[in-house]
Amino acid sequence: MARMTMIEAIRDAMDVKMGMDEDVVVFGEDVGYFGGVFRCTQGLQEKYGRHRCFDAPINESAIVGAGIGMATYGKRPCIEIQFADYVLPAYDQIVSEAARIRHRSNGQFTAPIVIRMPTGGGIFGGQTHSQSPEAIFTHVSGLKTLIPSNPYDAKGMLIAAIEDDDPVIFLEPKRLYNGPFDGHHENAVTSWAKHEKGEVPEGHYTVPIGKANVVETGMDVTILAYGTMVYVAQAAARENNIDAEIIDLRSLLPLDLDTIVNSVQKTGRCVVLHEATLTSGFGAELTALVQQHCFKHLEAPVLRVAGWDTPYPHAQEWHYFPGPKRVGKALKRVVEAQ
Amino acid sequence: MSDDKMPEATGPLSISIPEPPTRPGDAPDFSYIEVPKAGAVDCPPVDTKPEDMRDLAYSIVRVLSRKGEAVGPWAEFLGDDLNDESLLRGLKDMMKTRVFDARMLTAQRQGKTSFYTQCLGEEAIATGFQRMMRKGDMNFPTYRQQGLLIADGCSMFDMICQIYSNEKDNLDGHQLPCLYSFKDHGFFSISGNLGTQFVQAVGWAMGSAISGDDKISAAWIGDGSTAETDFHSGMLFASVYQPPVVLNIVNNQWAISSFNGLAGGRNAPFAARAHGYGFPSLRVDGNDYLAVLAASKWATERARRNLGPTLIEWVTYRVAAHSTSDDPSAYRPKEESDAWPLGDPLERLKLHLIKKGAWSEERHTQAMAEIESEVIAVQKEAEKYGTLNRGKGPDPEKMFEGVYKEMPDHLVRQRLEFEA
Numbered sequence A: 001m002a003r004m005t006m007i008e009a010i011r012d013a014m015d016v017k018m019g020m021d022e023d024v025v026v027f028g029e030d031v032g033y034f035g036g037v038f039r040c041t042q043g044l045q046e047k048y049g050r051h052r053c054f055d056a057p058i059n060e061s062a063i064v065g066a067g068i069g070m071a072t073y074g075k076r077p078c079i080e081i082q083f084a085d086y087v088l089p090a091y092d093q094i095v096s097e098a099a100r101i102r103h104r105s106n107g108q109f110t111a112p113i114v115i116r117m118p119t120g121g122g123i124f125g126g127q128t129h130s131q132s133p134e135a136i137f138t139h140v141s142g143l144k145t146l147i148p149s150n151p152y153d154a155k156g157m158l159i160a161a162i163e164d165d166d167p168v169i170f171l172e173p174k175r176l177y178n179g180p181f182d183g184h185h186e187n188a189v190t191s192w193a194k195h196e197k198g199e200v201p202e203g204h205y206t207v208p209i210g211k212a213n214v215v216e217t218g219m220d221v222t223i224l225a226y227g228t229m230v231y232v233a234q235a236a237a238r239e240n241n242i243d244a245e246i247i248d249l250r251s252l253l254p255l256d257l258d259t260i261v262n263s264v265q266k267t268g269r270c271v272v273l274h275e276a277t278l279t280s281g282f283g284a285e286l287t288a289l290v291q292q293h294c295f296k297h298l299e300a301p302v303l304r305v306a307g308w309d310t311p312y313p314h315a316q317e318w319h320y321f322p323g324p325k326r327v328g329k330a331l332k333r334v335v336e337a338q
Numbered sequence B: 001m002s003d004d005k006m007p008e009a010t011g012p013l014s015i016s017i018p019e020p021p022t023r024p025g026d027a028p029d030f031s032y033i034e035v036p037k038a039g040a041v042d043c044p045p046v047d048t049k050p051e052d053m054r055d056l057a058y059s060i061v062r063v064l065s066r067k068g069e070a071v072g073p074w075a076e077f078l079g080d081d082l083n084d085e086s087l088l089r090g091l092k093d094m095m096k097t098r099v100f101d102a103r104m105l106t107a108q109r110q111g112k113t114s115f116y117t118q119c120l121g122e123e124a125i126a127t128g129f130q131r132m133m134r135k136g137d138m139n140f141p142t143y144r145q146q147g148l149l150i151a152d153g154c155s156m157f158d159m160i161c162q163i164y165s166n167e168k169d170n171l172d173g174h175q176l177p178c179l180y181s182f183k184d185h186g187f188f189s190i191s192g193n194l195g196t197q198f199v200q201a202v203g204w205a206m207g208s209a210i211s212g213d214d215k216i217s218a219a220w221i222g223d224g225s226t227a228e229t230d231f232h233s234g235m236l237f238a239s240v241y242q243p244p245v246v247l248n249i250v251n252n253q254w255a256i257s258s259f260n261g262l263a264g265g266r267n268a269p270f271a272a273r274a275h276g277y278g279f280p281s282l283r284v285d286g287n288d289y290l291a292v293l294a295a296s297k298w299a300t301e302r303a304r305r306n307l308g309p310t311l312i313e314w315v316t317y318r319v320a321a322h323s324t325s326d327d328p329s330a331y332r333p334k335e336e337s338d339a340w341p342l343g344d345p346l347e348r349l350k351l352h353l354i355k356k357g358a359w360s361e362e363r364h365t366q367a368m369a370e371i372e373s374e375v376i377a378v379q380k381e382a383e384k385y386g387t388l389n390r391g392k393g394p395d396p397e398k399m400f401e402g403v404y405k406e407m408p409d410h411l412v413r414q415r416l417e418f419e420a
Ligand SMILES: Cc1ncc(C[n+]2csc(CCOP(=O)(O)OP(=O)(O)O)c2C)c(N)n1
Pocket: A029, A058, A060, A082, A086, A089, B142, B144, B192, B193, B194, B221, B222, B223, B224, B225, B226, B250, B252, B254, B255, B256, B318, B322
């Protein structure tokens, strides 16, 4: 098995699918000759030609809109939005078109499109290179929303996404591209080469959409997390000697409710994490589901730790980021609650 | 259509994927740009009907000849604005902008800031344009128009503190470096999202005109970003409402790794787009300070006389990397900037002034040294208040401020939680 960074794993997923299926096309801003600003598509144009992997004009609405058109023709576009922050001009195309075309045409037309985008903060990117927009997609019926947390999952999930017959939003936590970042920004990040999930099989495999991953089993509390926050959860539990069961959701919609419910019924306590702003975030959905399905088992209120309800600040980045300290506090409160 | 009238099938269809003529390793090739002689392009009266001056969109307005002389109708149009004092000021504005950029680039490499965008090679455009703006007018710039601020006499101390996100940052650390906001200098808060401000500039001008005011605005956008929907929206509203706005496209040939052909700029000049909307446009040598002054005067005069919008395509070249996160040697020939046919704006104005006897190499060297020590002194002063990697920075709690005019309860609670 090869050792890969998350960038390499994502590239490999596209490579595998482009090799298997002529209909897979990759395009977006700077993705052709240059290979993308994060290099996720490097080499694909050279290998598959300019008609399979190409640059697009800087117009996100057109990129998604044209992608939908191609998909309805029969292609399988896997498109890149340079930063999740720049997907908003395409929001109408995603919400009113990609998400609904199957329903409104009663299956005559479908849009099997994958929209990849780097998400999350931690790179001093300020308010327009840091946002986590998952909740504006999970709120839309007709979309699937995925967010891997390691190279193995990233490859398997992206292949599954490209093979899926519905539109998929594929969020890539950019802070994890090169290694598992645990929120301790003062430390150097260990590379994926030293992490078991940096081992990526060659060729085709999938990680099924809709399946969460129990990263650590534990008895004290269940932590629901995804993307970068998986590693923050691990760090916070370790540093506070809390025996946490950490669930990496991976697929936000469809959601693996069984895994969540089984865990919370066992631990009786739950903390929900995300980097996105708190109010109306995906954590609100998770919290509501947990209280509905685990009410009799709960021994403490479910707590959420999330980004503050402000734009992502530049200078105060690490005061904004819900790091291990804040997560640790919440864990203690929930575990110690009588 | 009945079968017998069907044309014969013509084989498989295909699409066109634009590619620049050269890539790393190739010899630079600018043969796609036709450069007319300085002085060759007409300067029609500002109230000429758009359809009678369409040719201006297809040539390039140039004033400075190869020998450094100011020639032709656009030089004449400048009239009193063409004097040594004014040009010397322009030269110093450009020099200051260039020195400022060089210092800030180094500061970024030293970790004093996270990000920087130079305007190397494009200095004439913003510094020249600003000379035709008046107090109360509003620019809607991109991250590459620091020259507007320098030419308006904005405090470099304030600019550097913003770049450093230090405790004197006028934006309290909220915004990325270089995405300034200086209302007092007619400089609108820069967005990180491309194109959004182009249509806002049109709306600002509409606001001024609806109020019967005499203020005008200027929109700014890069060649790559003209692809964004908001560019086209701005063009449409400008056409429909005829507000007092100047619409600037800085065509520096490149977006990040994509050349301007990917924004449709090789099928027709960007300037030609105005004619689809029925308003005038100019295509101008952006590396010719005098041409910049003249075109800016022409377009702002149209706006002030309520003659409606003007589109200007500034033809220039992005000598620097896109930003400190970019390495252009990965996608364009290294020598491309040396081969750029419109030369260097600073050198060209310097040559002109020397030719006129208003300047000399010695005075230039001395002025350069003075500007360098001025910028260094200001930089040192700013560093007393910290840099991104040193000092306490803006008060962390300031991140909760300015989300709303009055802080709602949920944010008050979050701030308390933050303090705890
Ligand atoms: C909506 C949006 N999409 C993408 C980006 C990423 N991006 C930042 S600058 C840039 C290139 C812009 O090129 P151009 O408009 O030519 O301006 P220049 O940098 O050359 O001045 C891109 C793609 C962005 N900031 N906003």
